[in-house]
Amino acid sequence: MQQSNHNACILVIFGATGDLTSRKLMPALYDLEFKNALHGHFRVIGFARRKKTNEEYRKEIFDSIKKFSKMKVKNDVWERLRDKIHYHQSEFRDFDGYMRLDRFIEKISGQKSxxxxxxxxxxxxxxxFEVIVDxxxxxxxxxxxxxxxxxxxxFEKPFGNNLKSAAKLNDIIGKSFDEEQIFRIDHYLAKELVQNLLVLRFANSMFEPLWNYKYIDHVQITVAEDLGVEKRGSYYDKAGALHDVMQNHMLQLASLVAMELPVSLNAAxxxxxxVKVLRSIEPFSVKEVHNITARGQYGEGKISGKKAAAYKDEEGVGKKSYTETFAALKLKIDNLRWTGVPFYLRTGKRLRERVAEIYVVFKQSTPVLFHEHLKNSELNMLIVRIQPEEGISLQFNAKVPGAKILIEPVRMDFCHECKFGPNTPEAYERLLNDVMLGDSTLFTSWGEVENSWKLIDTITKAWQGKKPKFPNYEAGSCGPREADALIEKDGRKWIEPQKPSYSVLLENNHKK
Ligand SMILES: NC(=O)c1ccc[n+]([C@@H]2O[C@H](COP(=O)([O-])OP(=O)(O)OC[C@H]3O[C@@H](n4cnc5c(N)ncnc54)[C@H](OP(=O)(O)O)[C@@H]3O)[C@@H](O)[C@H]2O)c1
Incomplete structure (x- = not known):
């Protein structure tokens, strides 16, 4: 990443003492400073309510950088960043705090704000959001x-909590900012393997001709976390898996897999x-929701041998909560490319492992010659491993050595880190840099947000109308039985993540 005049800016973080700032934003700024990508005139102002001095704030930030930065913590890099960090104490609702901010910017930048x-x-x-923008x-x-x-x-996600609130928010923001000035975060878009999807699809002659209903049986997308709600219980209990992940990350991934070739690489x-993909999703009614979705909430269980509490016993969560910590959805995209190809999406917390993968599953080959041998075999697959151990795998059939014809699926693995090294920019590093450059490719437009909420609102309405029997899956398991039933009724199965062949190599490299 290169330093540019665009990076000579004042970045004001509202919520500067929060979890996101300490775990993601400040470590990302450190990584940018490490790569010399922050301009000498760049300044960051932390805006939050608690009283503290600059020095106290800087010390807290240094502690989080030591804990969360991907790059080695070096004194000279930290000192350069430290001098760029300032703290401004104010209530979000206090107008005077903004007038003081204006003068503060003038003071630290040496020019009119x-x-x-x-x-x-x-x-x-x-x-x-509204009061700050106002x-x-x-x-x-x-x-x-x-x-x-x-x-x-x-804007951090969630952008609204249904179509109505998102539209209201968008109208309010629209009075102060044009669409080109608005950057709605979906940090999944900045993950390297997600960015790679367009290259994989459109820069290779061998995939795109097969990328349609003639050759693809179905698509699966799994975003699983082994963590629970940690310290975000009170937020999560109002959002749930549907709003927290399905509405944004999952629908974004599905759109990237399904979209047509864009006219250019231009963000718009x-x-x-x-947006066209989201608009082409086959509409469903509230009554149909139970046929195409499944939901779950974790009970007690074990994660890596350690006891894990039930969701209802997590900090900030209501004892009688009906919030789902798992959501699965079957979608159909009603266009010429995807007719009849289901997309199965599932996401959840406290699952067996942390993994995000896309599986593009190809149809069975024409039943000639190896008809008998392929009867119980697995289908060909392209697997995009978004995290962890980023990479792409191709699963195809091969002959098992020996006199008889026996066929077994094998995988050819591309390890992203082995090829390109471990220092790929973290999502937030890339996003912060892109905002300064004015490049909104990895951010979501209002059209995407609007059309996602339209779909999700119907599911929310159906789910609110019927109380589920929760908990229905154990922490540390693969999710609720209802999710299995959703896909099994179509004669298919969820693909359980497998460690790629380069796992051990990466583990050894990381130990060095
Ligand atoms: N944390 C994550 O991993 C994550 C991931 C994705 C999206 N997000 C989104 O990012 C946003 C922030 O999340 P978070 O987890 O960082 O929240 P958080 O830990 O609760 O932090 C909230 C921040 O807002 C400040 N604040 C709250 N009320 C205020 C007020 N009335 N006036 C001034 N400052 C006030 C707090 O300041 P004081 O400490 O001074 O009270 C604190 O700095 C949320 O919209 C969340 O949905 C978070």
Whole structure:
């Protein structure tokens, strides 16, 4: 990553003492500084409610960088970043805090605040989005329109909690910022193997001709976490797996797998194709939801041999909570490429392992010659391993050595880290840099958000209408039986993640 004048900006983080800032944003800024990608005039201002001095804040940030940064913590790099970090104490609702912020920017930048490039990062609960945007406008800190100096605003997910609230929020923001100034985060888009999807599909002659209903039997997407809700119980209990992951990451992944070739690599052209996918998803009614979804909530269990509490016993979660910690969904995309090809999506917490994978499963080959031998065999598959141990695998059939014809599936693995090294930018590092560059390719447009909520709202409505029997899966298991039934009724099975062949190699490399 190169330093550029675009990076000479004031980044104001609203929610600067929160979990996201300490675990992701500040370590990402450190990694950028490590790579010399932050301009000498770059400044970050932490905006939060608690009283603390600059020095206290810097010390806290250093502690989190030591804990969470991917790069080696070096004193000279930290000292360069430290001098760029400032703390501004204020309530989000206190207008005077924004006027003080204006003067503070002038003080630390040595020029009028209105002449500075500014990025406002809302790492705060979405209930504050409106008041923050409003106060920024009233205080003259932000201007509508894409011009120099730039003023951009970044929103963390969730963007609204249904279509109505998202649309209201979008209208409010639209009064202060143009769409080009708005960056809605879906950090999954910045994961290296997710970015690789377009290259895999459109820069290789061997996949694209097969990428349609004639050759593909179905697509599966699994985003599984072994962690529970950690310290985010009170947020998660209001969101659940459907809103927290399905509405954004999962539908984004499905769109990237299913989209048509965009006119160019321009952000708007790529987003346009993704919106078309979301709009082409076969509509379903509230009554049909139970046929195409499954949900679950974890009870007690064991993760890596250690006892794990039930969801209802987690901090911040209601004892009688009906919030789902697992969601599965079957979608059909009603267009010429995908007619009749189901997309099965599942995501959950406290599952057996942390893994995010896409499986593109090909149809059985024409039954000639090896008809008998292929009877119980597995289908050919392309597997994109988003995390951990990023890579791509191709599963095909091979002959087992010996006189008889025996056929077994084998996998050819591409290990991303073995080829390109371990220092691929973390998602937030890439995203922060892109905001400063004004590149919104890896962010979601309003059209994507709007169409995702339209689908999810129908599921929410159906689920709210019927109380589930929770808990229905053990922590540390593969999820609820209902999710198996969802796919098995179509004569298919969830593909359980397998360690790639390069796992041991990576493990040994990491120990060195
Ligand atoms: N954490 C994650 O991994 C993660 C992942 C994806 C998305 N997100 C999203 O990112 C946002 C932030 O999440 P988080 O986990 O970092 O939240 P958090 O740990 O609860 O932090 C909230 C931050 O907001 C500040 N704050 C709260 N109320 C305030 C007020 N009235 N005035 C001024 N400051 C106030 C807090 O400041 P004080 O400490 O001074 O009170 C704190 O800095 C949320 O929208 C969340 O959904 C988080």
């Amino acid at each position: 209105k002449n500075c490039n500014k990025v406002f990062y809302l790492a705060a609960s979405s209930e504050f 106060n920024l406008k009233k205080a003259g800190l932000a201007f509508k329109g894409s011009r120099e100096p730039y003023h951009r605003v970044v 052209d790529i987003k346009e194709e993704k």
